[in-house]
Structures are given as structure tokens and as C-alpha cells.
Amino acid sequence: MNTVENSQSVSVKSMSVKSASVSKDLNPESYLGPKMAAEALTSYVERSGWSKGKIRVLDVGAGTGFVAIQLANRGFKRMDALDPSEGMLEKAKTRGVYENFIQEFLTPDPTPGIANDTYDAVVSSGGMGEGHIPCGALREMVRVVKPGGLVVIAMREEYLRCTSGYENLEPTMAAMENEELWERLERSVLPGYCYHKDGLVYVFRKK
């Protein structure tokens, strides 16, 4: 297991304190994001004819590892976790499902330690939220995925309207499609994503 450290220690410390309660709140019965994200990724990986046991997946905003548990249950074996919170990653390590741990924020800038075109897929469940992954970081998801690779994002639908900056989320996605960085394969509204709130699942393929 490898860990890449980051330098944003103030934010990381405060997230570390919160990590235990966040993990408790996100129980699998009332928060279906990880399952929905894993189902979407599995579906497109199978349609692409890829071997789930061989492809490399980056879980962005991995938290305590719920997405990778769902992926491992579906036959995925090569997942890396990226999260700025040391506390979250410590818990994620106990799951025994990730290969590497990258303690970083995803931002519009290149993430230290991740080369261009590294992963077959990027998945993020719950990583989009107030103060979380910024719109500009969508381009970083594309940078780290191989051409033809997949990006799957699961989030609360209401965040498009009530999270500052996310009024630009879908316009940014569309602009990236116009720039031929990626192609949108799916945008689904899914009931019961989190505590009876609707979810959104996006699937993109890098050009």
C-alpha cells in the first residue's frame, strides 16, 4: 500500500475529526450513492468488454471506502483511493480493497503523483458537495483517465441548485463535450439516492 501525502493540513485535520461521524451517517441503507456508482461503472465496463479484475479505477473522494467495497463485490480488484482526509483514508485502509492511497484534494491542477492517462476509470460518489470537488476538477478527472476510459459521478440532484459554484457544473460538462474532451454516455436521475433525496449519475467516456 502506498500513501501520497498532501500539504493542505488545516483542512485535512478538520475533515479527519469529522470522519467518524460522516461515516456513521453514510450507512448503506439510507445512502445508495456507492451502490449506484458501482452499478453504473460495472454496466459500462461490461459493455466495453473490459476485464473487471484487471482495469485500474481511481475512487475520488473515496471517504471510508464504500464505493470500493461495492466494486470489489462486483469483481473489481485494482482500485486506488484519493481523499484529502487522513482520517477517512485510515478507515478506508481497513477495508482491504484498495491498492494505493493518495492523500490529496482533487483540484483543477495536476494531482501530484498521478501521470496523464493512468486509469481506465474514475469514479466519484458523494465527492461533489458544498466545499468539495470544484467544477474545474472535472478536467483533472479527464487528465488521469486513459483515452476511451470512463468517468462516473454520483451526487445529490439538488446540489446542482443549492451548492455554490455548481450552477456551473453541467455547463462545464457540456463545454468539455464541445471541446471533445469527453462524451456523455448517461445522465440519470435516481430516486432514493440519499435519505429519500434524488441522485444524479453521470457517465462520460474520454475522447
Ligand SMILES: C[S@@+](CC[C@H](N)C(=O)[O-])C[C@H]1O[C@@H](n2cnc3c(N)ncnc32)[C@H](O)[C@@H]1O
Ligand atoms: C460524502 S463523502 C463520500 C465518501 C464515499 N465516496 C462514499 O460515497 O461513501 C465525500 C468525500 O469527499 C472528500 N473530498 C472533499 N473535497 C474533496 C476534493 N476536492 N477532492 C477529493 N475528495 C474530496 C471528503 O474528504 C469526503 O471523504
